[in-house]
Amino acid sequence: MNKSSINNLLAILQLVQKNIKRWWGRLSVIVILVMLTTTLSIFYHSMLISEQTKATIEMQRLELPYDLLVKLPKGTPPLLLNQLPKPLDSTLMRKTVRSWEQNQWKEITYEVPSVPLSFTYAESAAGGVVETKQGSWEVLGIQADSLFYQDLKIELEGAWLSSPGDIILPQELAQVNQFSLGENIKLRATTETGNRILREYRVVGVFANKYDLEQPLILIQDAMTLFSLKVPNRQLLQNNELLTHATGLEQNMSRVYPGASFLYEWIGQNRMLQLANAVQSPSSWVLLLIYLFMSFGVLTLSLITFLERRKELAILKSIGARNSMIVILLVMEYAIAAFVGLASSYIALRILIPQFSWYQNLPTGTLTKLSIQNMLVTVFALTLSLLYPILLAKLATVNQLIYKRKIPLITERWDHIAKPTYEHLLIEKTKNVSVLQLENEDGKLFGSFLRKPGEHAKKGEVLFIQEKLSGFVYREWISPCDGVIEYDPYSGILTIVPDDPEAERYHYPERILEEFERRKAGTIKKEVVQNEDHS
Amino acid sequence: MKTILETINLNKAFYLGEAVYAVNNVNLQILEGEIAMIVGPSGSGKSTLLSLLGGLDRPISGDIKINGKSIVTLSEDQLAVMRRKSIGYVFQFFNLIPHLSALENVELPMKITGASRKEARERAEYLLNEVGLSPRAHHRPDQLSGGEQQRVAIARSLINKPAVVLADEPTGNLDSKTRDIVISLFQKFREIENQTFVIITHDTGLTQYAQRVVRLRDGKVESVVVAS
Numbered sequence: 150m151n152k153s154s155i156n157n158l159l160a161i162l163q164l165v166q167k168n169i170k171r172w173w174g175r176l177s178v179i180v181i182l183v184m185l186t187t188t189l190s191i192f193y194h195s196m197l198i199s200e201q202t203k204a205t206i207e208m209q210r211l212e213l214p215y216d217l218l219v220k221l222p223k224g225t226p227p228l229l230l231n232q233l234p235k236p237l238d239s240t241l242m243r244k245t246v247r248s249w250e251q252n253q254w255k256e257i258t259y260e261v262p263s264v265p266l267s268f269t270y271a272e273s274a275a276g277g278v279v280e281t282k283q284g285s286w287e288v289l290g291i292q293a294d295s296l297f298y299q300d301l302k303i304e305l306e307g308a309w310l311s312s313p314g315d316i317i318l319p320q321e322l323a324q325v326n327q328f329s330l331g332e333n334i335k336l337r338a339t340t341e342t343g344n345r346i347l348r349e350y351r352v353v354g355v356f357a358n359k360y361d362l363e364q365p366l367i368l369i370q371d372a373m374t375l376f377s378l379k380v381p382n383r384q385l386l387q388n389n390e391l392l393t394h395a396t397g398l399e400q401n402m403s404r405v406y407p408g409a410s411f412l413y414e415w416i417g418q419n420r421m422l423q424l425a426n427a428v429q430s431p432s433s434w435v436l437l438l439i440y441l442f443m444s445f446g447v448l449t450l451s452l453i454t455f456l457e458r459r460k461e462l463a464i465l466k467s468i469g470a471r472n473s474m475i476v477i478l479l480v481m482e483y484a485i486a487a488f489v490g491l492a493s494s495y496i497a498l499r500i501l502i503p504q505f506s507w508y509q510n511l512p513t514g515t516l517t518k519l520s521i522q523n524m525l526v527t528v529f530a531l532t533l534s535l536l537y538p539i540l541l542a543k544l545a546t547v548n549q550l551i552y553k554r555k556i557p558l559i560t561e562r563w564d565h566i567a568k569p570t571y572e573h574l575l576i577e578k579t580k581n582v583s584v585l586q587l588e589n590e591d592g593k594l595f596g597s598f599l600r601k602p603g604e605h606a607k608k609g610e611v612l613f614i615q616e617k618l619s620g621f622v623y624r625e626w627i628s629p630c631d632g633v634i635e636y637d638p639y640s641g642i643l644t645i646v647p648d649d650p651e652a653e654r655y656h657y658p659e660r661i662l663e664e665f666e667r668r669k670a671g672t673i674k675k676e677v678v679q680n681e682d683h684s
Numbered sequence: 685m686k687t688i689l690e691t692i693n694l695n696k697a698f699y700l701g702e703a704v705y706a707v708n709n710v711n712l713q714i715l716e717g718e719i720a721m722i723v724g725p726s727g728s729g730k731s732t733l734l735s736l737l738g739g740l741d742r743p744i745s746g747d748i749k750i751n752g753k754s755i756v757t758l759s760e761d762q763l764a765v766m767r768r769k770s771i772g773y774v775f776q777f778f779n780l781i782p783h784l785s786a787l788e789n790v791e792l793p794m795k796i797t798g799a800s801r802k803e804a805r806e807r808a809e810y811l812l813n814e815v816g817l818s819p820r821a822h823h824r825p826d827q828l829s830g831g832e833q834q835r836v837a838i839a840r841s842l843i844n845k846p847a848v849v850l851a852d853e854p855t856g857n858l859d860s861k862t863r864d865i866v867i868s869l870f871q872k873f874r875e876i877e878n879q880t881f882v883i884i885t886h887d888t889g890l891t892q893y894a895q896r897v898v899r900l901r902d903g904k905v906e907s908v909v910v911a912s
Contacts, residue, residue, distance in 0.1 A: 152798070152800075153797075153799075156798045156799060157797075157798045160792070160796060160801075164792070167783050167784060167788070168783070170783065171782070461781060461782075464779050464780070464781055465781075466764050467738070467740060467767065467773055467775075468767070468773075468792060468793040468796065468840065469765065469769075469796050469797065469844070470764060472760065472761045473761075544760065546741050547735075547738075547740035548735050548741040551740075551779070597699045597702075597703065599697045599699065599744060601703070607693055610695060610745035611695075611744035611745060625744070627745075
């Protein structure tokens, strides 16, 4: 960058500073718009992320160690593995699941057989609802050597079930009710005959984190006694994890266990996913609306400001300011306003969000990440809103800006017909004139003559003007030679009869002329044939 | 002397219900170092002609040459650069930037060319002194009278030492004393810098200072009188 460019930039900076003082009201509105939008969107977005994170934690909490828990109806004993539904013929199908990874939802597509395989392992269990001082719980009685819980023993605080009267509590239940290891809990169950049985249990263990089944575990023998059961009323089943989702399996299980209720491993996850989707879909619309509101506001404001500042821009152009300078000037003003808006909203959010309880669930760095995302959207919206004023400033003449004349985005100048027809070329060739085609309908012209028919025009002179699309497009028809103008109101053909028949005029491309000659030859031949017929 | 400004078959029309030719087939030649005055009744197309010469508007046909180079085919950006180097323009209604002081208004065109702040400030102060506005240099346009704003606009047009200064009624808002100062200033710069001045005026008394007087009527050149 040379000294001259630096001086130029310094001049722009000085002007920006003065302009900000002059237009502080308008720029303040942009600051407020950006601030409001940023605060609203980031606040809302982070609240959403917090809820989603919470949902993911919940989802993990509901993860079960077995694939299916069957709650058998009264008197129905558990079936043997070979009595359970058999696998059907399998075909591969694509299955897409959503997964929460690295603070965002990702879609993972698997290829899975369309039908389930048989269960690979089964265990009998017993369970039911008990009353405690702390409310109703659903307890599950399992075998002491249950294979389903083998891996989970390492996540246990305390000891595993070993003797009658032992109970293991899920972590949340223990925390909420402040139970500690070794403490006694009284459980009251109501038997099928309506008798109430009260038993005391000693807390031997608490699950450390996940695999919290929301149900305390006791030994199966204890559960059978507590609920006065003759046969186990629960069955735990293991299968291929993915195949348990199959609809056929659900139907078949309902067939072999009529009246039973089923707790599938994936039920909790699906509920959470549905919940997350139910929130996420409208949320994206809300966020879009917030951003649209900002974009519309800034766009309107920038257009109004441009209309008010037309004269100022005209003066700058008249004293030699290039378009790039005007662009830098406008962009810098908006950039400063956007920066102030973004920075103040970021500070406000840093103070505001920690006041809310959901802040606890917000992953680290979320605010910064959202701020960067929001900054990019804001920059995009501001750039978009500046495009039109910048384009107008670039295209307009100084007088168009000063006298608030229409500024066409597209200016077309025609000294010939873009796509001449056979008739156009026929007139041009036979009469040795130049022709232009004006738009007319039933003799009504869409545009205005600057040189009237009958008048003389010089080469390059504008003969006819037309505005289209509310002034966005401006068309000029130019005289291709010195000559006298003639106009046919029926066909809309404007003819320029040249002063000098040899004068240089527009030459249509060879292919157009060849096509004309070919058609002309055909027409003449036709005319000759017609004449011969008449004779 | 060489021709610095030339128009060839220049036309400018507006459509106001019917076509009105503000400038109709104007052919002009202005020599370097001349003070040329364009006179004529209101609506004769003087201001339109001047804005065409300054590249502030586009003709519908014809050509304008400054220093032998056609400007009608230049883009807006090229015109801006051309104005920066070759043309100083004094608007009839001053057109000063309202939130800049008189001094800042005058120095801005020079800063745009990449001149240092110091150079621009010195030149602007010199010109404001020449037009008798040194004490008012730090006032904004709304704190200046019409005549003072006019003089600021004149100083601004001279800052880059352009080859041609186009002035639309530069003395229209001035009292006779200030008018004489401004005319003397034009003469002085014409002699020192060999600058050319094209001035629109209603004041027939001023024509005595001109080397060329162009009379317009209905957009056409009625007469051109060259001082012997």
